[in-house]
Amino acid sequence: MEKTNIINTTEQTTSQIYQWTFELAKTAGVQDRIAHILTSAGFLIVAFILLALLDFLLKSFFNSIVTRLIKKTKSNWDDYLLDNKVHVHLSRLILIAVSQQFLPLIFVGFPSFVTALDKFLSILVIFAVYGLVNSVLKTARDILRSSMAFVDKPLDSYLQVFQIFLIFVVGTLIVSILTGNSPWSFLVSLGAASAILMLVFKDTILGFVASIQVSANDSVRVGDWIEMPKYGVDGDVLQINLNNVSVQNWDKTIVTIPTYTLLSDSFKNYRGMQExxxxxxxxxxxxxxxxxxYMDNSEIEELRKIALLAPYIAQREEEIKKYNNEHNVDEEVLVNGRRMxxxxxxxxxxxxxxxxxxxxxxxxxxxxxxxxxxxxxxxxxxxxxxxxxxxxxxxxxxxxxxxxxxxxxxxxxxxxxxxxxxxxxxxxxxxxxxxxx
The missing domain is CATH 3.30.70.100 (Alpha-Beta Plaits)
Structure with a gap:
């Protein structure tokens, strides 16, 4: 409530300033339309200066204070926030949000332009939010990847699924803003085109299903040695994402195959051998x-000198002698009975x-x-x-x-x-x- 009162007060003040400037221009003998243009141009220059100042303050705050604090900490998760430029997307969102609140007040004399400007800024806010959420998701992926429990999981596939969902949401909201209709009405009309979408995103859908099944069955991990002669694959898995799997062969060549081939075709995984x-x-x-x-006695005696073979010869001789005696074997004929x-x-x-x-x-x-x-x-x-x-x-x-x-x-x-x-x-x-x- 207090925030709304502040905004209303600011709008009233800005409107009064605009009206005072407009009357001042008219006093100078300028036509009404020209007076509106000059007033809006002056306000626009002031707005750009204020936004540039705000951008400088935000960059100084994030690049100096926040960055120093992050580098001093022992934990890694805040370093991943910095690497994925979460602070950049956050400062961009703040700038656009401020612009959306105050820039339309500049064009009081142009109501139709204010409407178009408001839609444009709303779309920029959606893109800024998408960039911020996407950076946070990448940070979560990097944090999970640093854990031993997730080092061999296809995290890129999961990230791409979330990214596709976000893009779908962003597209729906943009269409809703441009048409002025509810997002639900767009989704209802989209259902009729679901067959076309499934055809367009066939590989993506198959890859998504394959990624889930590969992860659930633990059939392939990053770092596994797999072999698929049909596709010339014989090496270590480098990456598993939504659409493809990258494998580095032993000759250092890199082969990329669709993820769904891990389900549709057979492959050999050497992980069991390595474990x-x-x-x-x-x-x-x-x-x-x-x-x-057959070997005669003299030859057997000669082979008995081989240390590894001597115990076997002694055991075998006892077995043969016992068998031949029990069966009254005529040893003059070599093929009779048992011999070495x-x-x-x-x-x-x-x-x-x-x-x-x-x-x-x-x-x-x-x-x-x-x-x-x-x-x-x-x-x-x-x-x-x-x-x-x-x-x-x-x-x-x-x-x-x-x-x-x-x-x-x-x-x-x-x-x-x-x-x-x-x-x-x-x-x-x-x-x-x-x-x-």
Missing amino acids: SGGRRIKRAIHIKISTIR TNVGLFRAYIKAYALHNPNIHQGLTLLVRQLDPTENGLPLELYMFTKGTEWAFFEDVMSDIFDHLFAAIKYFDLEVFELPASDDLRHLLDKRVQEIQ
Whole structure:
């Protein structure tokens, strides 16, 4: 009530000053219209000077006093207010609000212009409020992002949803001001065009739904390593917003895909692998099948010298001896009963080597298995996990293991399958020519 009385008093004072100036201009022999123009121009100059002074005072207050106080505090949330220029939008809103209250009084002699000016200033107030609210929302996003609980959440998507809602509200209010109708009547007429709006904002709506489901299901976080071969995606997620997801591939290229593809297409997320602490090795050595055979006693005794293999040989010998005795096996024929083979001992050696390797995770699956024989030999697959997920560490460990196994396979009188090279064929041809000669 007191504020209204102050404004009314100010309006009366301004009106009296305007009338006094107008009469003074008429006394000087100026026509009425020219007198109104001169009076309004004088008031306008004074108003600009006062607004410039107010703008200077606001900037001085925010840039000196408020900024110093914020920088002295230990908390970060007020720093985010400063970074997102909340004070700039607030001072702008104050200037426009003051202008809206007092500038229409300048044009007393032009009532039609006052109406248009009032609508224009009302629209500027709406834009200023939108800028202030948008800055506050960005500040809230930055504050939440600094918390560990929200560091991997798609906060940009939520921010964009609020921004779209604000833009819709701003548009509705502007149309209402320009037409002079209630905002509700505009919304009712807008319902008829909802089908067109859904078509126009199809990607935005799909992205919004996808962002909510991705967040609710916790299927993708910022920082996750994902792979989508269809879109050439193989790297870390940099950003998840309403319309797209940015991924930095391992070759440092950045790929942007629509957010809704995370729901419509399949993708691989390596987060589970990274959280488990182990990365899978799944690679096979192809054994030349013609080199697979039974081992005789002398060869077994020679392999017993391998420290990792000796316990297995001793246990296996007891099992074989017991079985053969129970079944009265004729050991003169090698195929009778049970015997050790070079590929079986090699497989046992690989497993023992992995079990004693400090870089192999012993708490996860560890297998050395035979796959189906192919035209490229018998695949002997290593299925195990390294004790670490870093790419360089993983590659080094896997390379060290296979370096050792390729060198050790000769002790078991086995050969790795290789397709014939040109030198092999040339050697056979030369040998055949010599035999003919």
